[in-house]
Amino acid sequence: MTETCFLDGRGDLAEWRDVARRFLLAGTEPKAIDWRVKNEEQGLFDGAAISRPNSTSLPVVANEACAQVSVPPAFMRLAEAVICHSDPGRFTLLYRLLFRLRQERHLLAVKSDADVVAAHRMHKSVGRDYHKMTAFVRFKEMPLPTGVVGRRRFLAWFEPDHFIVARVAPFFQRRFNDMDWIIATPRGSASWDGESLRVSTEPAQKPDISDETDELWRTYYASIFNPARLKVKMMMTEMPKKYWKNLPEAELIPGLIAGAEAKVLDMGRKQASEPLPFHHRLQEAAARVPAAPVAEAGTIDALREEARHCSCCDLHCRATQTVFGEGPVDAQVMIVGEQPGDQEDLAGRPFVGPAGRVFDEALSLAGLDRRRLYVTNAVKHFKYEPRGKRRIHQRPNMGEVQQCRWWLTREIDLVKPKLIVAMGATALFSLTDRKDRLEDVRSRPIVMDEARTLFVTVHPSYLLRIPDEGRRAEELARFREDISLISRLAA
């Protein structure tokens, strides 16, 4: 007799495991179970129409509570991935492996076994899907209702091949910890609100979203596209066409490929003194961005808007956008970093990349709420050197810091912080025009004038670059002590 067993089958290992365990304890042969997934015809949203496995339809196991199924940990790791695969045969395959493992304890090491091969193939495909989701999710900002002040909110739509949302959600939680977001997919959704990560397996509808960040993605993509390094086949493997429809930058690809050869020839002909090849396009892209509503003159919003078009030094040519300070205009504490990094340049916000995470952790250990601080940088554009597909941070020079000081001074005038924290030597130079050794001035309040106190500490990126683990831990502890001192000074 064949048992028919219906599962939701949306990447939940526990759902399959509980049923499989009972079949296994009852000694049910793999071919005696017909595993089925709810499908559209059976009514995806109609739970009543479906016979779910329950305690009455499953085999009865005597003394079930005491019965143990011992499974190698390697199987569980494999099953956690395979269960996310969209192939309806995954349940049968996993049960067959489980059943065989009772007699063949080393089955998973037999690399030529057809079941093992099939499971590893599914594992790999799920891994690839996970990787593509981490690379191709594009968030769109959802405006807050008028008059509402709060964290910025973002929405993204993605179409994974498999049921990977729950598996990949913690990655997005770590990476985009400081913003509220929802990722909707036809295979479930995930959301983060700064406190809890929620995952649903319900299919979502594609939302109608597009905003000016699409234009930023296109600008960024075109700026990292190097026609001289174009390898079409590899590019198509890395960015398969099926993802294009949800990637704002994809519409540029055919044109960039078609024009690559001519561009390379042109690059050879051009003099080093000519502007960068993508300079004009960047300028055009900036001009296309719809003008923001006019902010009241003399306010921080007006200053931010003005800074969007800053071209006082050359850094604006290659950066994606100006990264201006953010935080309450009446903040008591202003934090000044060096310049935006790669991720800040894309997000348009300071300290949201790896250095930002070190900073955020130190703040939360010190009990300081970032939303009460005004966080900014000495230099507002990302300075980098393209290396392959990567953009390697370069320290701004004195001229660039001096040019950008105009903005920082205006921010200080408007916010009027009582305590200004310089993180790193560039911030210290921008604020004081002095090139002191950080060690000589750090970790103590320094009176700037009767209204303001300066506090100097290291830059969090410096901590990330220390190669020796022991020393890094020591320096991190010192940095955290500095931040808690700041918290006490602010209080």
Ligand code: URA
């Ligand atoms: N480093 C900085 O100095 N500022 C940022 O915003 C990010 C990294």
